Amino acid sequence: MSVDLNGPARRQRPGWYIPWILVAGFGVVLAVNLAMIWIAMSTWTGISTNRAYDKGITYNRNLDAAERQAALGWQAAIETTQATGLAGSISVQLLDAQGQPLERIDVRADFERPTHQGYDFGLVLERTGPGTYAASFTAPLAGLWDVRVIATREGDRLVATERLMLH
Numbered sequence: 001m002s003v004d005l006n007g008p009a010r011r012q013r014p015g016w017y018i019p020w021i022l023v024a025g026f027g028v029v030l031a032v033n034l035a036m037i038w039i040a041m042s043t044w045t046g047i048s049t050n051r052a053y054d055k056g057i058t059y060n061r062n063l064d065a066a067e068r069q070a071a072l073g074w075q076a077a078i079e080t081t082q083a084t085g086l087a088g089s090i091s092v093q094l095l096d097a098q099g100q101p102l103e104r105i106d107v108r109a110d111f112e113r114p115t116h117q118g119y120d121f122g123l124v125l126e127r128t129g130p131g132t133y134a135a136s137f138t139a140p141l142a143g144l145w146d147v148r149v150i151a152t153r154e155g156d157r158l159v160a161t162e163r164l165m166l167h
Contacts, residue, residue, distance in 0.1 A: 069158055073097025076160035078149055086142060086166055091134040092125060092149050094158070101131020105153040109135065111164075112146045125149075142166050 055062075075095045082088040090109050094102035107125040119140045125133035139145065144165055151158040 065157065065159075068156075072156055072158065074102065074151070074156075074158040075099075076149055076151065076158055078147065078160060078162045080147065080162070080164050082166060086139040087136070088139070088166070089134060089136045090123070090125065090147065090149075091128070091132060092151075092160075094131045094133065094151055102151065102153070103127075103131065105133075105151050107133040107149065107151045109137075110148045110150070111137065111139065112148065113141065114144060114146055116141065139166050 073096065077093040077095075079091045079093075080088055081091075092107060092109070094105065094107070096102055108122060109125055110122045111120060113119045121137070121140070123135040123137055125135045128134045133151075144163065147162045147164050149158075149160045149162075151160075
């Protein structure tokens, strides 16, 4: 007769593995979430808005200004060219409601970086021809820029924007 030194045979209950499947499922979800958090934090710097609070407070005033601008009928055609590196030029053709060149007007271009604070800059554009205003620039960083052209004359104002990619 043989003697079993391990004691009586131990039988596994049916479904013993189900709690381990649950633990493994939560482990997979946790691992995927941690990977997504790491990727998000390491690849995207976030969008920054200059003067966000002020923009929110002046929302209705901005709507009124947009209506006044539309009533003027002024038009702007913005053209940017990139020379070498991050140097380039901006040229703006301004026309009134009748299609005539706008003269005796102050024109400014503001370059804003939508993803990084601290690199924005502005230029005063000089008249180079009838209704045409231009300036040269050198951007501090390559990438995406929002260009806002602001033309003012005797209380009237035109704001035109364009998105620019510098390589």
